[in-house]
């Protein structure tokens with residue numbers, strides 16, 4: 001693994017929880033303090049990027065999109081055909097990577113998300129042009145250590161990034177907003193937090209376990225002339241639905257821009 005920040009460490013911790021042998025993992029990390037932290041926390045060997053790329057059959061690239069070109073320039077000379085590069089970077093296309101590494105290196109683009117930290121991640125994967133089924137299965141197995149995995153055509157990855165990649169942030173934003181509103185209504189902050197978090201978890205499980213359309217579930221809560229109808233009217237007046245559409249379009253567009261630096 002090259003790049004062990006928020007997402008890299010999330011994946012690393014998941015691999016360790018899933019029982020991957022730590023002696024088969026290598027992390028490329030330059031900062032000494034961070035290297036020591038990772039070594040102590042997971043017992044994983046922290047090496048140079050070149051070392052990691054030389055020794056590993058599969059290299060997960062978990063650096064920021066803006067650092068990807070530099071990292072590829074650094075490791076390209078030791079990469080070989082058949083080796084698998086799994087990129088978790090937003091916006092970076094398989095073309096971008098393939099044009100910077102030796103011909104025949106297999107590339108898989110992945111869009112993960114942070115609920116991977118509690119093994120409830122959502123990853124979408126897409127094959128590059130030198131990728132066979134075995135490479136895809138390998139990338140799938142990697143991401144399945146931390147949650148659910150789907151295959152998508154690469155042209156959908158910017159939209160996926162806007163939905164599930166960035167999605168946890170929108171959910172946390174809604175949670176924050178509801179807790180603050182609860183405090184405004186006079187609830188102690190701890191009570192408001194507990195109510196909101198359990199409501200979120202319960203609603204999420206209902207969606208998954210009933211398989212019902214969210215509209216049906218929302219209608220079940222909305223008694224005629226009641227409290228929910230009054231609240232939803234305000235959300236419509238404040239154009240929350242339109243705001244979500246604009247927000248997701250902005251995220252998709254930013255993903256498209258990122259490969260350009």
Ligand SMILES: NC(=O)C1=CN([C@@H]2O[C@H](COP(=O)(O)OP(=O)(O)OC[C@H]3O[C@@H](n4cnc5c(N)ncnc54)[C@H](OP(=O)(O)O)[C@@H]3O)[C@@H](O)[C@H]2O)C=CC1
Nearest residue numbers: 003004005006007008031062063064065067088089090112
């Ligand atoms: N956070 C998220 O929710 C998600 C992130 N992603 C993708 O994951 C990638 C990483 O994001 P995130 O973890 O949030 O970002 P972070 O900034 O937390 O992590 C990036 C890491 O890469 C390291 N790094 C930078 N340059 C190099 C280098 N040359 N060699 C080795 N390591 C290097 C950084 O080290 P240092 O701090 O020392 O510079 C840092 O630890 C991004 O491409 C992002 O698009 C995808 C989906 C979700």
Ligand SMILES: O=C(O)[C@@H]1CCC=N1
Nearest residue numbers: 089090161165166167
């Ligand atoms: O904000 C970002 O760019 C990254 C990609 C998806 C989630 N975090």
